[in-house]
Amino acid sequence: MNIIINGKEEQMALQEPTLEQLLAAYSLQGKSVIIEANGQIVPKEKIGSTTVKEGDRIEIVQFVGGG
Amino acid sequence: MESRYSRQELFLKEAHPYTDKHVLIVGAGALGSSLAEMLVRAGIGKLTLIDRDYVDWTNLQRQQLYKEQDAKERLPKAEAARTRIQEINSGVEISAITADGGPEELSTLMEDQRPDLLLDGTDNFETRFLINDLSQKYNVPWIYGACVGSQGISCVIIPGETPCFTCLLDVLPAEGMTCDTAGIIAPAVQMTTAFQGAEALKILAGRWGDVRRELVSFDVWKNTYSSIKIEALKKTNCPSCGEEARYPYLTEDNRTKTAVLCGRNTVQVRPPNNRTFNLTELASILEKQGAKVTTNGFLLSAVILEKRIVLFQDGRMLVHGSKDPEGAKKLYQQLLG
Known part of the structure; x- marks a missing residue:
């Protein structure tokens, strides 16, 4: 499935088509992130149940602490 | 002779608006160095810089205000930075403080000096939550910026308007990835401070309509960029900016x-x-x-x-x-x- 992640088209093979699996694919599970799917912020508690589909535009922002 | 700010004035279409502006930068590492140089060149009236560290050899790769001699002498960063930025612009009043910016030190600075803007040059979440609470308590905007590896992130926090840092991040994150483990390259620093610095120039010039209300993040190696609208994340019950704010990060506990x-x-x-x-x-x-x-x-x-x-x-x-x-x-x- 092709998904646009942070502005870049990526081909993803996910076990289940959920945001949680997508985060896992990027090793970001349990990290401090904000996710936007097709222009809408996804609340933390809905990350597990939100599905992703072909052509979705997903923005994943991870909070980092360095400087 | 043309004024040293003529090119900036040409862009802003107004006479130098920064003369009476005071900015407090917390941290004089990679982000703080870059921000300090940018603002001092832009001609703000006063810069206060607080940092707890001294210049180390490993800083020279990206912390633009420091030179080999500073590392050899192990000069406190605030002192080495003061010397360099005063050379760049002698017209800016500089206050350099070598101390750990904890609740007490920073609250005192806010009380006594009432800066117009707080800039994040820190390297840890704990101090960022503290800056966030100070920003809310004293009603002064701040600009979050952080970077690691080849990625960076920035966000403007305006009290009474945008969600605050506690709204965005309800718990202190476990810092899985730091400059210690993932390293850092200078372009990630400079891109982060370019975002922070641009917002600073807008805010200090009073151009509130132009201020970015989105959380921006990027990776200069993987070639990705995101900008996310965050207003939906503002929480009315937030302990830092909500209706009954109690500024949890300003409480000093008395332990080593x-x-x-x-x-x-x-x-x-x-x-x-x-x-x-x-x-x-x-x-x-x-x-x-x-x-x-x-x-x-x-x-x-x-x-x-x-x-x-x-x-x-x-x-x-x-x-x-x-x-x-x-x-x-x-x-x-x-x-x-």
């Missing part, structure tokens, strides 16, 4: 604190009460315990019990080659009681 410094393989030990140490006296205490001691007037370096340590006049100690906070605390108590 330790922190692992980003990118340094170093632990800082900070005693509870601010006390001023006499470095000469301290040197003789350490020498009696078999240490080889050197001092540069601002701080003291020593090798003792196979550890390289640095002691500042305010009683803080850095233990190098360690990521063990408990061990560092023990060493501190062993040496200084």
